[in-house]
Amino acid sequence: MDHLPPAARSALMSRIRGKNTTPEIVVRKLVHRMGGRFRLHVRKLAGTPDIVLTRRRKIILVHGCFWHHHLGCKRASLPKTRQNFWRRKIEGNTQRDTANTLKLRNAGWKVLVVWECQTRKPTILVGKVSRFLAK
């Protein structure tokens, strides 16, 4: 833990706190404000997706940049120590993400991934979510 960069540390802490992370809550509030009605953490769907708009058949996944490896994002860089351990772990996560998203899409769901860092940029976030809901 001591060797983790701040982004990884906060991501880890959010995970320990459970599912209801700050980025997820930001997205939920926004979707709700836009009139989207949803269920949370639906276990019977692949990967227990965060936000499920059942009637619209849409799913929003809120991904932490470190754990889900947001490509090109500075919050996704690996800690300096135990790099093999982290690489394996993160690769496992991203492979699981890809497989789950494929399963959901094959079952007819539209899937949007919102990255943690995007939840800090309201303009980008609002644009992204409203485009997705309007589809």
Ligand SMILES: [Zn+2]
């Ligand atoms: Zn990011």
